[in-house]
Amino acid sequence: MLHLRLIVPAGLTGAVVEVAERTVGATHLVVLAGAARRPAGDVVMCDVAREAGDELIGALRELGIDRSGSITVENMDLTLSAHADEAERQAPGESADAVLWEELSEVTHEESTFSATYVAFLAVATMLAACGVMLDNAILIVGAMAVGPEFGPLAGISTALVQRAPRLVGRSLWALIGGFLAAMVLTAGFAWLMDGFGLFHADMITADRPNTGFIWHPDWMSFVVALLAGIAGTLSLTSAKSGALIGVAISVTTVPAAANAAVAFSYQDLNQTWGSSAQLLANLGGIVVAGTLTLLVQKGLWALQRRSAPAVKPGPAG
Known part of the structure; x- marks a missing residue:
């Protein structure tokens, strides 16, 4: 699993949340309104199966989050969650075959x-x-x-x-x-x-x-x-x-x-x-x-x- 931490301008938070919710393989979605200070904005966090990570990151870049806010991605060695297991099961392909470009x-x-x-x-x-x-x-x-x-x-x-x-x-x-x-x-x-x-x-x-x-x-x-x-x-x-x-x-x-x-x-x-x-x-x-x-x-x-x-x-x- 990958952990994404995003700093999102308030006006784009809805679009970012929609993208994350529609991504097969994404779960543990958290929104902290107004938590970011530099740059100012909302903090959005989620976990995503590695095999779905490239598409989610690409969609976020299309929204310009890498320019107006930030996208931070971390590899997670251990996640104990039935929701995470279900997300990985639903995500297409195998994580070992996925390339995060x-x-x-x-x-x-x-x-x-x-x-x-x-x-x-x-x-x-x-x-x-x-x-x-x-x-x-x-x-x-x-x-x-x-x-x-x-x-x-x-x-x-x-x-x-x-x-x-x-x-x-x-x-x-x-x-x-x-x-x-x-x-x-x-x-x-x-x-x-x-x-x-x-x-x-x-x-x-x-x-x-x-x-x-x-x-x-x-x-x-x-x-x-x-x-x-x-x-x-x-x-x-x-x-x-x-x-x-x-x-x-x-x-x-x-x-x-x-x-x-x-x-x-x-x-x-x-x-x-x-x-x-x-x-x-x-x-x-x-x-x-x-x-x-x-x-x-x-x-x-x-x-x-x-x-x-x-x-x-x-x-x-x-």
């Missing part, structure tokens, strides 16, 4: 920001992967993959393409490309520093690396794994099962490929640099393609379900 757009927008924190996480992850590459240590590689925050911008690109939001596409691309460029430059500097301390040396990058040599040898399996990871990652975001993102993160060779490319470039091993760059692009491209197709399929399937069972009750006759 407003929530998805907000999450990907926040995680697609080119910020100092984002660059720091990506740079640290790439440096950890560089250590794993040079030591041929698979554990360090896995740890670096789990730290990397790059799935946020990738999901942002997929969401923006499906929602036809070019500004979010540009924002996400900038976070992705700018972030990786900054992380790789910093990692190349890190490699030079480690070389100066005698902790890295050229023989380490050219030696046989049975545990990590795959990083700069891209093949079709790399793209297939990226496709599968993109599907799993997108499903985890749309179903609010964020724990699956860790599995996604350690399935694709994005951060390790960037690290290997940066270290190889610092030692002028252009063969590994190009191979690692191709691996990085294959993984990034595969995730974006899979994420976009997954969202399109989810959108289409959900539209079919909505047609067979509308989310709004018919109004009174006459």
Whole structure:
């Protein structure tokens, strides 16, 4: 269930209440007249089944509540109520299949920001992967993959393409490309520093690396794994099962490929640099393609379900 808390101008309260009452899956409707102070207005609260949430939020935005008041949505972990059980039973579809597009757009927008924190996480992850590459240590590689925050911008690109939001596409691309460029430059500097301390040396990058040599040898399996990871990652975001993102993160060779490319470039091993760059692009491209197709399929399937069972009750006759 979702909990909605609305601040509504007094003149629109009746329309908002009508929309909530007509929404199949909405219950626990509460109206507090004049309770809001900034902005001034009435407070309207209700609970709604997740599968009916997107339509209700869309109807509220059509009334302009997001501009004249506010719409706050919270996920509810536990609701003990026969009314809530009945609302979920009546709501069409399954909650696990429902996509809250407003929530998805907000999450990907926040995680697609080119910020100092984002660059720091990506740079640290790439440096950890560089250590794993040079030591041929698979554990360090896995740890670096789990730290990397790059799935946020990738999901942002997929969401923006499906929602036809070019500004979010540009924002996400900038976070992705700018972030990786900054992380790789910093990692190349890190490699030079480690070389100066005698902790890295050229023989380490050219030696046989049975545990990590795959990083700069891209093949079709790399793209297939990226496709599968993109599907799993997108499903985890749309179903609010964020724990699956860790599995996604350690399935694709994005951060390790960037690290290997940066270290190889610092030692002028252009063969590994190009191979690692191709691996990085294959993984990034595969995730974006899979994420976009997954969202399109989810959108289409959900539209079919909505047609067979509308989310709004018919109004009174006459």
